[in-house]
Amino acid sequence: MPDDALYVHLTDHKHQRLYLQRDGKLVFAALCSGGSTGRMREERYCGRGIHDHTGWFTVIQKDARHISTLNPEWYMPHSLRFFRAHHIHGTSPNQYRKLGRPASHGCIRLHRTDARTLFYKVKVGEKVCIQ
Numbered sequence: 001m002p003d004d005a006l007y008v009h010l011t012d013h014k015h016q017r018l019y020l021q022r023d024g025k026l027v028f029a030a031l032c033s034g035g036s037t038g039r040m041r042e043e044r045y046c047g048r049g050i051h052d053h054t055g056w057f058t059v060i061q062k063d064a065r066h067i068s069t070l071n072p073e074w075y076m077p078h079s080l081r082f083f084r085a086h087h088i089h090g091t092s093p094n095q096y097r098k099l100g101r102p103a104s105h106g107c108i109r110l111h112r113t114d115a116r117t118l119f120y121k122v123k124v125g126e127k128v129c130i131q
Contacts, residue, residue, distance in 0.1 A: 002127050003021065003022070003023050003024040004021065004022055004023065004126065004127070005020075005021055005126065005127040005128070005129055006018065006019070006020050006021075006059075006088075006118075006122060006126060006127065006128045006129070007019045007020075007021065007128075007129045007131075008032060008034070008088070008108055008128065008129070008130045008131070009131060010032075010034035010035075010054075010102070010108075010130065010131065011131060014100070014101060015031075015100055015101075016031065016032050016033055016034055016099075016100055016101060016102065017029060017030070017031060017032060017100075018030050018031075018032040018088070018108065018110065018114075018118070020118065020121060020122065027121070028117065028118060028121060030110055030111065030114035030117075030118070031099040031100040031110075031111070031114075032088075032099065032100075032108050032109060032110050033091070033095075033098055033099050033100065033101060033102060033103040033104050033108070033109040034102055034103075034104060034106075034108055034109075034130075035102055035104055035105065035106045036102045036103050036104060036105070053083055053086060053106070053130060054130050054131055055129075055130065056127060056128070056129055057082040057083050057127070057128040057129075057130065058082065058125060058126065058127060058128065059080050059081070059082055059122055059123070059124050059125060059126045059128060060081050060082060060083075060124065061079075061080075061081040061124065062079070062080055062081075062119065062122075062123075062124055063076075063079045063081070064077065064078055064079075064119065065077060066079035066081075066087065066089065068085070069085060070085055070105075075092070076089035076090070076107070077089060077090040077112055077115060077116070078090050078112070078115035078116045078118070078119035079115075079119075080118070080119065080122055080128075082128045082130075085106075086106055086107055086108075087107045087108070088107070088108040088110065088115070088118070088128070089107060089108070089109065089110065089115055090109075090110055090111065090112035090114075090115030090116065091104075091109035091110065091111070091112070091115075093112070095109065096111055099111060108130075
């Protein structure tokens with residue numbers, strides 16, 4: 001495993017977490033929420049339905065004020081896109097109570113404060129491991 005990477009642990013459906021590691025040391029951790037069904041799919045899977053992609057990805061785009069291309073009502077602040085329309089991003093305050101367990105359509109949701117902090121710590125091209 002790389003010493004510098006973003007790790008997202010979704011397999012524990014009661015305590016979903018995101019970790020950022022630098023030089024082999026934990027530098028940031030946050031509660032997160034993955035896909036609401038808890039279904040895990042390999043990264044090459046591209047079918048429909050709510051699910052999480054697992055495997056190694058790369059941050060391919062950053063957008064501080066992202067609006068979903070799937071639904072223009074979905075504001076996704078401090079977004080890190082890692083696969084197709086899948087992002088790590090801040091969620092709405094009315095969704096905070098769901099953090100830590102499956103709740104999204106497939107993105108990785110964070111508290112907006114955590115999303116902002118992570119956004120400024122991660123660069124395009126960094127590795128993301130989702131498991």
